[in-house]
Amino acid sequence: MDARRSAQVGPTDRSPDGTLGPAAPPAAPDLLARIRWPQEDNKIPREIFTDPDLFRLEMDAVFTGPVWVLVGHESEIPRPGDYKTFSVGAIPVIVIRSADGRIGVLVNACAHRGTRLVEGPSGNVGRGGFRCIYHMWTYDTEGRLTAVSLPQDFPSDFRKEDYGLARARTETYGGAIFATFHDDAPPLRDYLAELADGLDRVLGDGALRYLGAISVIFRTNWKLYIENIYDGYHVTALHTGFQVVRLRSHGGERLVPNYERHGHLWGRSHSTPVDQLNPVLRDMSLFEVRTKPSTDHNIMVVFPSGVVTDYFDTIQMRYVVPLELDRTMIEFVFFARAEDTEEEVWHRVRQGPAVLGPAGAITLEDAAALERVQLSATARGENVVLKGTPRRFPPYRHVDEAPIRHFYQAYRRLLGFTLPSEDAPR
Amino acid sequence: MIPTGVLEADARKQAALDLLVRYVRVVDDPRRIEEWPDLFAAEAEYLVITRENYERGLPIAVIRDDSKDRICDRLVIIKQFWGAGGRAEDHHYNAGWPRHIVGPTWVESGDAGQLLVGAHFMVWSTAAVDGSPRLLVVGEYRDVVDFATGAPKLKKKTVILDTSILQDVFVYPL
Numbered sequence: 186m187d188a189r190r191s192a193q194v195g196p197t198d199r200s201p202d203g204t205l206g207p208a209a210p211p212a213a214p215d216l217l218a219r220i221r222w223p224q225e226d227n228k229i230p231r232e233i234f235t236d237p238d239l240f241r242l243e244m245d246a247v248f249t250g251p252v253w254v255l256v257g258h259e260s261e262i263p264r265p266g267d268y269k270t271f272s273v274g275a276i277p278v279i280v281i282r283s284a285d286g287r288i289g290v291l292v293n294a295c296a297h298r299g300t301r302l303v304e305g306p307s308g309n310v311g312r313g314g315f316r317c318i319y320h321m322w323t324y325d326t327e328g329r330l331t332a333v334s335l336p337q338d339f340p341s342d343f344r345k346e347d348y349g350l351a352r353a354r355t356e357t358y359g360g361a362i363f364a365t366f367h368d369d370a371p372p373l374r375d376y377l378a379e380l381a382d383g384l385d386r387v388l389g390d391g392a393l394r395y396l397g398a399i400s401v402i403f404r405t406n407w408k409l410y411i412e413n414i415y416d417g418y419h420v421t422a423l424h425t426g427f428q429v430v431r432l433r434s435h436g437g438e439r440l441v442p443n444y445e446r447h448g449h450l451w452g453r454s455h456s457t458p459v460d461q462l463n464p465v466l467r468d469m470s471l472f473e474v475r476t477k478p479s480t481d482h483n484i485m486v487v488f489p490s491g492v493v494t495d496y497f498d499t500i501q502m503r504y505v506v507p508l509e510l511d512r513t514m515i516e517f518v519f520f521a522r523a524e525d526t527e528e529e530v531w532h533r534v535r536q537g538p539a540v541l542g543p544a545g546a547i548t549l550e551d552a553a554a555l556e557r558v559q560l561s562a563t564a565r566g567e568n569v570v571l572k573g574t575p576r577r578f579p580p581y582r583h584v585d586e587a588p589i590r591h592f593y594q595a596y597r598r599l600l601g602f603t604l605p606s607e608d609a610p611r
Numbered sequence: 612m613i614p615t616g617v618l619e620a621d622a623r624k625q626a627a628l629d630l631l632v633r634y635v636r637v638v639d640d641p642r643r644i645e646e647w648p649d650l651f652a653a654e655a656e657y658l659v660i661t662r663e664n665y666e667r668g669l670p671i672a673v674i675r676d677d678s679k680d681r682i683c684d685r686l687v688i689i690k691q692f693w694g695a696g697g698r699a700e701d702h703h704y705n706a707g708w709p710r711h712i713v714g715p716t717w718v719e720s721g722d723a724g725q726l727l728v729g730a731h732f733m734v735w736s737t738a739a740v741d742g743s744p745r746l747l748v749v750g751e752y753r754d755v756v757d758f759a760t761g762a763p764k765l766k767k768k769t770v771i772l773d774t775s776i777l778q779d780v781f782v783y784p785l
Contacts, residue, residue, distance in 0.1 A: 306663055306775065397664045397671025401777040426692035465687055467680035514776065519671050534670045535677065543780045544659070544674050546692050552780040556740060 211601035212246040213238075222597065226590045226605035227570040234406040234562040240510045241275075246600045247489050248274025248507075251370045252447070253356070253363035253377070255491025255504055256280050256290060260360060260395040260520065261307070266326055269307040272506050273353065273364055279303055280362060281310070283326035290364040291328040292351040295319065302350075315350075324350055359384050360391025361493070361502065376447060379440075383451045383483045387495040392523035396534055400516045401543040405555035406562075407490065407507035410515065411592060413551055414486050415439070415450050418572040418586035423554055426546045431463045432456055432472060437482075437583035441591040448595025450486040454583045455479065471539050471546060474498055476522070476529050488595055498529075499537040511559050517542050623763070624718045627726045627756040630763045635711045638784050644690075647784060648683045652757050652764035655679050659785055661775040662750070673772070674784070685784065693782055707738040709747070709783050721755060725766060728754040734785055747781055749773045 211217050216239060220232045233239060248254060254273050257280045261269055268281040270293060277293040279302070293302055295317040302315045302324070314331060315324045321334035328350035336343065353364035356373035361384070363373055370376065377384065403410055413419070417439050421427055437454030458480055459473040474480050476498045484494040492503035500520040507513055519537040521530040540546050558568070573585025581587050597604055630650065637646045651657065659674040676682045714731035721727045734747040750772040757766040770785050 307667075395669075397667075397669030399661065399664075399671060399673055399777065400775065401780060404779070425694060426688065429691045465691065466684040468678065468684055530670075534672075535675055538671060538673060538675065539681075542673065543777050546688055549693055549780045549782065553740075560741060 212242050214601075216242060217600065217602055220602070222602050223567060224606040226594065227574050227587075228567040229570070229589075229593060230567050231562040231565055234409060234559060235510065237510055240406075240507070242600065244274035244507070247596065249276065249366040250599050251365070251367040252489055252599070253365050253370055253373055253487070254489070255361060255487050255493075255502065256364045257362040257504070258360050258393060258395065258502060258518065258520065259288060259357060259362060259391065260393045261398075261518070262288070263395075264309065266309045266311060267307070268303065268310055270303060270305065271504065273366065274507070276366065277301065278353065278364065279315075280364075281326055288355055288357060288362055289327065290353040290355045290362070291324075292353075294350075295322055296330065296348040296350060297322050297333075322348075328352055357391070359388030360393055361388060361491075363487075363491075377449075377487065380449050380451055380485055380487065383453075383485050384493060387483055387485070387493050387500060389522065393500065393520040394523055394525070394530070396519040396521055396530070396537070398516050398518040399538060399542050400514055401552075402508070403513045403515055403552050403555055404511055405513055405552075405559040406511060407505055407513040408592075408596070409555045409558055410505055410513050410551075411486060411490065412589045413555060414452075414484065414492060415441075415588040415592050416586045417452065417582070417584045417588075419554070420584070423550045424547045425550070429463065429465055430469075430472060431461075434583050438580040439583055439585060439588045441579040441581075441588045446595070448488045448591050450484075450488075450588055450592070452484045452583060452588075453481065455481050470532065471536055472497060473532075473536070475532055476525070486592075488592070489599075494541070496541060497536060498533050499541055500533065501537060501541055623726060623758060626758075626763045627718055627728050627754075628716065630756060630765070631713070631716065631728055631730065631752075631754070634765070634768075635713055639709050639711055641783065644783060645686060648679070648686055650765055651679060651682050651768075652759070652766045653679055655682060655765055656767045657682050657685075657765075657770075657784065658768070659770040659772065661772045663775040665771050673777070674770075689782055707736045707740075709781070710735045710737070711785075713752075724758055726756045726758075726763075728752070728756055730754075732785075734781075736779065736781065738779075745779055747779055748777065748785060750785075 220230055220236065222230055256271050256273065257269060262280065262282045265282055265284050265286055268279050271278050271280055279291045279293045281289050281291060283289055295302055297320055300317050300319040302317055310326060322330060323332040325331050330345040330348045353366050355362065355364050358373055358377055434454040434456050439452045441450055459469055462469060462472055474497050482496045486492055490505040494501050502518045504516040505513060521533050538545055542548060570586050570589045573581045573587030576587060634650055637643045657674060657676040658672055660672040664671055676685055712733050716730040719727040730752040732752055733749045735744050736747045737744045750770060753769040755766040756763050
């Protein structure tokens with residue numbers, strides 16, 4: 186569908202596959218009117234990084250909107266009863282493999298008085314199920330209420346069936362677990378359709394081995410972290426390590442498949458082989474590809490908050506969790522392939538966090554840059570996107586920042602902000 | 612009269628503790644960071660891992676410098692990769708003063724004349740970008756100190772972080 190035409194469709198129209206049309210009804214008209222979004226699609230008002238009301242609105246309109254949020258991978262919870270805790274926007278959830286092996290996402294709040302049921306990052310619920318500490322209400326791995334303490338004198342119409350844990354709709358793709366709280370989210374395969382080829386390359390048939398995760402807090406708004414992935418322009422400017430070892434991308438592109446609807450990103454690039462790099466490190470295996478036929482990399486953003494990449498030999502997903510207006514947790518999650526030799530697993534273990542992790546060769550700079558953008562966002566005015574913008578539609582060159590526009594197009598559509606004018610100058 | 616063996620054991624214990632103090636002074640002082648690799652033995656390992664991964668037996672570590680080469684490489688990464696566009700060797704993307712606070716420290720005998728040194732620690736970092744003091748990590752050191760060449764050297768330093776969610780990225784070793 187032509188994007189220009191689709192912009193004319195009314196806000197409540199739905200496309201045939203059930204996905205959301207161009208614009209949601211404004212979620213909070215007064216608030217949105219307060220933020221002046223320029224007509225051009227390459228300007229971003231800085232208020233969106235500093236407005237606490239908008240942040241609260243985003244937790245609903247984006248994270249519990251008609252999207253699928255990446256919440257984990259099946260290999261993180263391999264056995265029945267295994268769970269991990271997570272957040273979908275502001276909603277605390279338990280991602281769990283049930284007693285019969287099915288993956289589910291339960292709200293981590295007792296149906297009685299809302300007590301957090303499980304704490305800590307992960308565990309196995311065991312035979313007893315989840316028992317709330319407050320009044321000993323107990324749930325099974327499907328979230329069904331199985332027992333309450335001392336139910337005498339409850340109202341006569343009390344039925345345990347009415348007090349199960351709230352659940353998100355849950356589907357998996359290549360073992361990656363996605364959740365949605367919105368009835369209008371399309372089937373996951375439709376939502377991911379244009380990313381399928383890239384996801385298949387990275388996730389394969391889903392037979393991955395979980396190696397561990399590292400979480401770090403970036404002092405920046407969640408949108409700044411995500412838009413940074415769409416930005417190919419900063420890569421050589423900011424990541425000095427690439428210049429030092431003379432690692433370059435020899436071609437590649439940044440696609441924004443589905444840009445007229447969901448705003449995902451799929452970036453592909455082909456980088457300098459390790460034997461042609463400037464060997465400034467004694468151990469250059471950081472930049473070495475041993476498990477793939479070439480140095481082709483993929484990096485994807487599954488809108489709004491999931492990142493999937495196979496950079497060098499590092500198979501990584503990132504789960505981006507907004508904590509506060511200016512604090513965002515990034516969970517870097519590392520995988521091997523089930524068929525890997527032990528040497529290959531070890532190579533991935535040594536390489537992954539050393540390159541793409543909080544103490545990795547090329548992550549610290551992103552944190553530093555994004556913190557600085559956040560700190561000065563109170564200056565008001567607009568951030569501007571230029572490189573690659575004369576091209577109107579994807580694919581873009583891998584060095585362009587133009588794809589950022591499509592992230593914000595999808596974002597504006599979800600919140601009900603006015604969409605950019607087709608006639609605005611660029 | 613004190614037996615010679617006891618005196619020697621006390622001297623080695625003191626030397627191991629002195630090494631810990633020197634370590635802290637080096638990693639807290641950007642101008643001395645080049646001394647950091649020399650605190651390690653010729654074959655050595657430096658591991659920073661969250662308690663979550665450590666106790667679950669998951670191999671992913673925040674830092675896994677499992678050879679002296681990787682330990683020396685860390686210095687290159689600090690000085691050249693993170694050198695904020697190479698403008699100055701001591702100017703980093705998130706410049707700030709790290710400050711280790713080391714609490715209770717204990718020394719036990721290990722194998723082959725090595726000593727095991729444990730300590731509780733935390734690191735505060737006062738960031739130049741906004742001047743705010745930030746509690747970076749809280750955790751535990753488990754060091755293996757080797758005397759094979761006479762002087763005490765770190766054979767292995769394991770840094771276990773209670774703070775499984777890192778509160779910030781960091782430049783200098785923990």
